[in-house]
Amino acid sequence: MITTPDLIESLAAKAAPVRRLAPIASACGWLAFAALILGLMVIGHQLRPDLAMRLAQPEFVRGIAGALATGVLAAIAAFLASVPGRSRAWLLLPLPALLVWTATLGYGCLSNWVSLAPGSLPFGDEAGCFALLALTGVPLSLVMLIMLRHAARLAPTAVGILGGLAVAGMTATVLSLFHAHDASVLVLAWNLGTALLLVALGGLFGRRMLAWVAP
Amino acid sequence: MSSGQPSRGPALSVVREVAPDEAGLPDRALDWSICMARAQEGDRDAYRRLLEQIAPYLRFLAGRRMGRGSDVEDAVQDVLLTLHAVRHTYDPARPFGPWLVAIANRRIVDSLRRRGRSAARETPLEPEHETFAALETNFSEAAAEARALREAVESLPPGQREAIRLLKLKEMSLNEAAAASGVSVAALKVATHRALKNLRKLLGSEAK
Numbered sequence: 001m002i003t004t005p006d007l008i009e010s011l012a013a014k015a016a017p018v019r020r021l022a023p024i025a026s027a028c029g030w031l032a033f034a035a036l037i038l039g040l041m042v043i044g045h046q047l048r049p050d051l052a053m054r055l056a057q058p059e060f061v062r063g064i065a066g067a068l069a070t071g072v073l074a075a076i077a078a079f080l081a082s083v084p085g086r087s088r089a090w091l092l093l094p095l096p097a098l099l100v101w102t103a104t105l106g107y108g109c110l111s112n113w114v115s116l117a118p119g120s121l122p123f124g125d126e127a128g129c130f131a132l133l134a135l136t137g138v139p140l141s142l143v144m145l146i147m148l149r150h151a152a153r154l155a156p157t158a159v160g161i162l163g164g165l166a167v168a169g170m171t172a173t174v175l176s177l178f179h180a181h182d183a184s185v186l187v188l189a190w191n192l193g194t195a196l197l198l199v200a201l202g203g204l205f206g207r208r209m210l211a212w213v214a215p
Numbered sequence: 216m217s218s219g220q221p222s223r224g225p226a227l228s229v230v231r232e233v234a235p236d237e238a239g240l241p242d243r244a245l246d247w248s249i250c251m252a253r254a255q256e257g258d259r260d261a262y263r264r265l266l267e268q269i270a271p272y273l274r275f276l277a278g279r280r281m282g283r284g285s286d287v288e289d290a291v292q293d294v295l296l297t298l299h300a301v302r303h304t305y306d307p308a309r310p311f312g313p314w315l316v317a318i319a320n321r322r323i324v325d326s327l328r329r330r331g332r333s334a335a336r337e338t339p340l341e342p343e344h345e346t347f348a349a350l351e352t353n354f355s356e357a358a359a360e361a362r363a364l365r366e367a368v369e370s371l372p373p374g375q376r377e378a379i380r381l382l383k384l385k386e387m388s389l390n391e392a393a394a395a396s397g398v399s400v401a402a403l404k405v406a407t408h409r410a411l412k413n414l415r416k417l418l419g420s421e422a423k
Contacts, residue, residue, distance in 0.1 A: 007292050008266040011299045017257030018303035083304050084321070085314035150301045154321050 023079040023086075026147055030075050033143055034170045037136055038177075045132070045178055059108055064176045066101030070094050071169025078144070078162035082151035091158055094165055101169075105192065129179050133194060136174045140167045141198075145209055152210035160206015161199050168195035244312045252307035266295060273319055280323050281330075290326040294319045367417040375410035378403050 002010075054060045077093035080086050144163045151159040171194055247265055254262035270291060277290040298318055305314050368379055381392040382403065393400045 001289075002292070004270055004288060004292055004295070005267075007295060008263060008270065011266060011295060012259050012263035014299070015254055015257060015259045015262040015302075018255050020255060020306065021304045083306070083314075084301065084317035085309070086317075150304055153297045153325075154301065154318065 021083065021150070023083050024076065027076040027079040030079075030140075030144055030147060030166075031072060034071070034075075034140055037139060038170075038174060041132075041136065041174060041178065048178055051177065059104060060176070063101065063104040063108065064173055066097055066104055067169050067172040067176065069097035069169070070101050071166050071173060073097050074162050074166035074169055075144070078148060078159055078166055081155060081162060082148050082159045084154055088158075091162065094162070094169075097169075098165070101172075102192065129175065132175060132178055133171055136171045137167055137194075137198065140170055149210055152207075156207035156210045157203055160202035160210065162202070163206065164198035164200070164202025165195065168198040171198075244310060247315070248307060248311035251302070251305050251311055255302060255305065255307075266298075269315060270295070276316070276319050277323050277326075281327060286326060286330060290323050293326060294322045297322050363418065364414075367414050370417065371410055371413055374398075374402075375406045375413065378406035379410045379414075382407055 048054070073094035077090050080090040080093075081088070141163070144167065148159055148163060175194075247269065250261040250265035250268075254265060273291045273294050274287060277287045277294070281287050281290060298315070301318065305311070368376060368384075371379065377396055378392070378398075381387050381395060382389070387395065389400045389403055392398075392403055396403070398406070
């Protein structure tokens, strides 16, 4: 086994200049990438036909704003929480937006459920929905994983969960813009299901995935 | 939201030779902060000085959590390696202490977890697990192989067995063996050659 003085000597010999991490700037970089993906989606896919009409509804706007804010705040929180020595309270940053988002979805679902005739759950193009989900979720997750790889040996689980939440907020925003769901229960299932799935994946495999890309 | 700014900033008076106290960092944090900032710019001497100075402090932190043991030094080295890998995450505008302690605590907790896992699955081989103090008594495979070899030698024809016994087991020279057995040197050579060939066949066939 190498002795500690020898280790220090070898580390000092390898001390090349490094570029300092700026967590907020990194978060902005990731958000810019998310915006790019969204822009490509707008070019490649058709926006949902009833978007203009839906944007006039405060409930829809509140839901989409909640999802977007959750994504943005979770991304910032993930980058800040990945820096050692920062307060753990940053982990709670996306919580208010998350509450607004889920409350809007839940309330819409509840009021819609009452007016829905039993047995008439209208299913849309679910395969297309899933493809959209994968198209946005996979690149966003990969880029976030690579940008946060230094957290592998520091706080992999917490950072994994926040990263999953950030990707979930962004994909939910994209889904709401492109995919028309007539029943809000499906909106809820897609949005929250995706969020839970991504957060669970981040929590369970964050450690392993970060270790995989770590230097 | 709190920004996580610790209220205790590093004091400007630099006090040398302060032992690390229970509460946390010695007053050298400002020195360390400057050294780290220089290290990020590639100053190797500052970096070496910093690592040499924080190593005893890390040993103290690890020792407090892990007790005395050889894995304390492992944990210290793990912290140093991690610090090296994430040295770009240090922001010189912020205090050095919390950054270092966060890394150290994380790695020490991971070391403790690793130790817990291996303690649950592994049993160390202690001196009392050995049957006899002599080394060869603890190698059962070697004992089994020696028995097989002895039996193979016993099964050789008498002339060949005698040649092996004198030349290989008693390690006599050819002349001594010839004098002891009354067989010519040439005959001994032939017998030894055939005996080794037979032994090779016997042991090789058993191995298959």
